[in-house]
Amino acid sequence: MGYKITVERAVQSRISEVDFNNLPFGTVFSDHMFIAEYANGKWSNCRIQPFGNISIHPALSALHYGQAIFEGIKAEKDADGNPIVFRPHKNAERFNISAERMAMPEVPEELFMSALDQLLTIDKDWIPNAPDSSLYIRPFMFAAEELVGIKPAEHFIFCVFTSPVGKYYNQPVKVYIHDKYVRAFPGGTGFAKCAGNYAATMMPVREIRKLGYDQILWLDGIHHRYLQEIGTMNIFVVIDGIIITPSLSEGTILNGITRDSIITLAQDEGYVLQERDISIEEVIDAYQDGKLEDMFGTGTAAVLSHIGEFNYKGEVYELPPVEGRDVSNKLRDRLTTIKSGKAEDMYNWLYHVPVDVYEAQMQ
Ligand SMILES: Cc1ncc(COP(=O)(O)O)c(C=O)c1O
Structure with missing residues (x-):
């Protein structure tokens, strides 16, 4: 038109x-x-x-x-x-x-x-x-x-x-896992990028900032058990070599474009990747068994940001040093080189603005 x-x-x-x-x-x-x-x-x-x-x-x-x-x-x-x-x-x-x-x-x-x-x-x-x-x-x-x-x-x-x-972040992110406040629930607006979703998080975020945390890792609104997402990022967990991220099926989390890109790249690299429910108990069990290798968030603003530690019910869980997190470091490098046009754009993700056409039109 x-x-x-x-x-x-x-x-x-x-x-x-x-x-x-x-x-x-x-x-x-x-x-x-x-x-x-x-x-x-x-x-x-x-x-x-x-x-x-x-x-x-x-x-x-x-x-x-x-x-x-x-x-x-x-x-x-x-x-x-x-x-x-x-x-x-x-x-x-x-x-x-x-x-x-x-x-x-x-x-x-x-x-x-x-x-x-x-x-x-x-x-x-x-x-x-x-x-x-x-x-x-x-x-x-x-x-x-x-x-x-x-x-x-x-x-x-x-x-x-x-x-x-x-x-966006210069340090690994410290997240607080809230068991009181929730961000979304089935039938609500969690999957939409609407202003109100963010407004409702301001008060809990202000509280956890006072405790020295950067962001909240939200749990689901019904059971207060299953990982959802972080304020501006989707969440990934690596347990015993398997990459796990919450599925989108309940409509409670944002369908992140970086999430989708990381899933594609992880599968391309041959990693096992599961989109499924993941409970906080499963994460803590893996931590205690020494099998929690990595946790990271993905988003346009934050790209791929490592989680440095999380707090759940007052216990602090520290994650391994960032340098040794081979899976996420590799995925981040692949994503950033594609984004900046320095690697082959094998999935056709880059849109080249036709500046010549528009410059001529705007004369
Ligand atoms: C709540 C929330 N989750 C996840 C994301 C990540 O989505 P994307 O990768 O499309 O930026 C964002 C950022 O847009 C967000 O605000």
């Missing part, structure tokens, strides 16, 4: 003010953002404009009732300095799965990809060069009804901005 996207360029780029060697996650924003509006059953008013505040009505429904979803994607540079994006079509698909659960309209893949294409073309110089750095892309949608009243909205805003980022 083709969406007309107007472009208003920033008068002056802010890029010279940025220290690309020091990029705390999510604090620096590129020059432009994309916005589209949904009304009367269609997306229109699609535009790229200078990054900046947007004015909102105090009764904006997303602020009151939380109809809001988002995605996280990373772009790096190819050898010619052009943007390569890791599996963005998967994010477009997941965005629409989240949208459906939250009674929000579909963002057609064509619109989603055009927004990325044009934004990355115009701000490609914001993609950092340093190893472990990338341009984080944040598409999001929120209900924009200007009305106090609980009903599915009919007006929405879809927006995309980008942010150059360095490493």
Whole structure:
């Protein structure tokens, strides 16, 4: 169908003010953002404009009732300095799965990809060069009804901005396994990337931070026994050479794109990989038998991050030194070299932004 996207360029780029060697996650924003509006059953008013505040009505429904979803994607540079994006079509698909659960309209893949294409073309110089750095892309949608009243909205805003980022974790992650609070339960919204899922975790996370932990490893909402996922990562456990990750079948965890990529690479490497329920008792038994070789999380922001220790019911369990964790180190290296275009893209995971086409169009 083709969406007309107007472009208003920033008068002056802010890029010279940025220290690309020091990029705390999510604090620096590129020059432009994309916005589209949904009304009367269609997306229109699609535009790229200078990054900046947007004015909102105090009764904006997303602020009151939380109809809001988002995605996280990373772009790096190819050898010619052009943007390569890791599996963005998967994010477009997941965005629409989240949208459906939250009674929000579909963002057609064509619109989603055009927004990325044009934004990355115009701000490609914001993609950092340093190893472990990338341009984080944040598409999001929120209900924009200007009305106090609980009903599915009919007006929405879809927006995309980008942010150059360095490493998410510099140390192995310390996780706290909560047996009190839960993140999701069957029939709920656990599989959706909706704002409320994260809001509900803030208070428990604040509590465990005071105890010196980084993240919560959530257990299932019914039995409080089975591993689910970490705040921004899916979880993998290696017991006696077998890689185990919770299955997606209950709809309580996010279908992580990094998770899917790691599963593919693990199978490609010939490892035994099981997607199944894994209880905290099974993990602790393996630890006590000396068979718990590794635990790690996977996510777009955190890539593959090792778990250094976990706490369950006040007991601290320390995992082996990171250097010796051959399985996860190998999988992380394979993933990062593919992502940065330095290894053969055998699964067709990289999307090359056609900058020449867009540069010509945006003249
Ligand atoms: C709750 C949650 N689980 C898992 C992930 C990892 O998903 P992905 O690999 O698609 O980034 C994320 C991050 O997006 C997340 O927020």
